[in-house]
Amino acid sequence: MTETSSPFAARTSxxxxxxxxTFAPKFDADGLIPCIAVDADSxxxxxxxxxxxxxxxxxxxxxxxxxWSRSRAERWHKGATxxxxxxxxxxxTDCDQDVILIRVRVEGSGxxxxxxxxxxxxxxxxxxxxxxxxxxxxxxxxxxxxxxxxVYGTKDKS
Amino acid sequence: MTETSSPFAARTSxxxxxxxxTFAPKFDADGLIPCIAVDADSxxxxxxxxxxxxxxxxxxxxxxxxxWSRSRAERWHKGATxxxxxxxxxxxTDCDQDVILIRVRVEGSGxxxxxxxxxxxxxxxxxxxxxxxxxxxxxxxxxxxxxxxxVYGTKDKS
Numbered sequence: 050m051t052e053t054s055s056p057f058a059a060r061t062s063x064x065x066x067x068x069x070x071t072f073a074p075k076f077d078a079d080g081l082i083p084c085i086a087v088d089a090d091s092x093x094x095x096x097x098x099x100x101x102x103x104x105x106x107x108x109x110x111x112x113x114x115x116x117w118s119r120s121r122a123e124r125w126h127k128g129a130t131x132x133x134x135x136x137x138x139x140x141x142t143d144c145d146q147d148v149i150l151i152r153v154r155v156e157g158s159g160x161x162x163x164x165x166x167x168x169x170x171x172x173x174x175x176x177x178x179x180x181x182x183x184x185x186x187x188x189x190x191x192x193x194x195x196x197x198x199x200v201y202g203t204k205d206k207s
Numbered sequence: 208m209t210e211t212s213s214p215f216a217a218r219t220s221x222x223x224x225x226x227x228x229t230f231a232p233k234f235d236a237d238g239l240i241p242c243i244a245v246d247a248d249s250x251x252x253x254x255x256x257x258x259x260x261x262x263x264x265x266x267x268x269x270x271x272x273x274x275w276s277r278s279r280a281e282r283w284h285k286g287a288t289x290x291x292x293x294x295x296x297x298x299x300t301d302c303d304q305d306v307i308l309i310r311v312r313v314e315g316s317g318x319x320x321x322x323x324x325x326x327x328x329x330x331x332x333x334x335x336x337x338x339x340x341x342x343x344x345x346x347x348x349x350x351x352x353x354x355x356x357x358v359y360g361t362k363d364k365s
Binding site: 144148150163169175 | 346
């Protein structure tokens with residue numbers, strides 16, 4: 050294979066990264082950058098995943114969320130199996146450019162969680178007391194919107 | 208020092224973690240869990256940081272965001288210097304319980320970014336073309352709400 054140059058700018062000074070307008074995302078030791086996906090209309094946080102250099106570039110170009118699955122160690126075009134493609138309405142990065150935020154509209158069932166919920170964050174943690182191993186979560190989302198066994202069958206979830 | 212037991216439940220089966228109601232957060236190899244903070248009212252994503260076992264437990268108990276600063280390698284009670292304390296209205300976790308989401312109301316200036324912006328995600332990435340090192344970000348937030356040099360002076364930012 051031919052070595053390809055990065056589609057992203059090099060990171061120079063801290064000031065340039067934090068206050069400038071050059072897009073110079075930081076990838077971690079595994080070559081990944083975390084990505085938060087939120088619903089473009091409601092603002093609800095839907096999921097959290099990672100992108101590689103290649104899949105971040107592909108997401109920018111395509112306007113659909115393409116992640117890197119750490120568990121499967123492969124490119125993960127969200128919705129390829131489930132139909133829950135995430136159309137990217139807006140992409141942002143944070144002050145030190147080591148996190149990506151995407152505002153998306155989800156196609157198909159509208160569920161982004163592999164369990165069929167609209168959001169992966171469907172359970173709340175009780176506050177106000179020191180947590181213990183007996184601390185119980187509360188389900189705070191309606192759903193699921195689909196049956197994962199029907200949608201994925203024996204396939205990996207995407 | 209006395210060894211203290213974890214305030215969180217052990218992670219047993221994948222089904223228990225994903226579908227159950229036992230709070231069993233996963234900490235990475237560095238003992239940290241990522242945390243997304245959003246504005247409790249507008250839903251806007253404000254910042255992304257990490258918590259340790261101790262600071263997650265403290266956040267739950269106190270109802271104020273306490274992070275672990277990776278750059279300073281120390282406990283980080285958000286707002287201790289700047290006054291931008293994040294009061295936690297709700298905490299959630301995701302399907303595999305390896306991410307924390309907090310809905311917060313920010314005291315003081317209302318800014319969560321150390322540069323004085325309400326959100327760290329104040330710049331947008333242009334979509335629809337393959338990114339290049341010349342790709343320019345666009346500032347999409349008003350601000351900053353405070354002057355970092357005045358608020359922090361020579362102190363570390365918190």
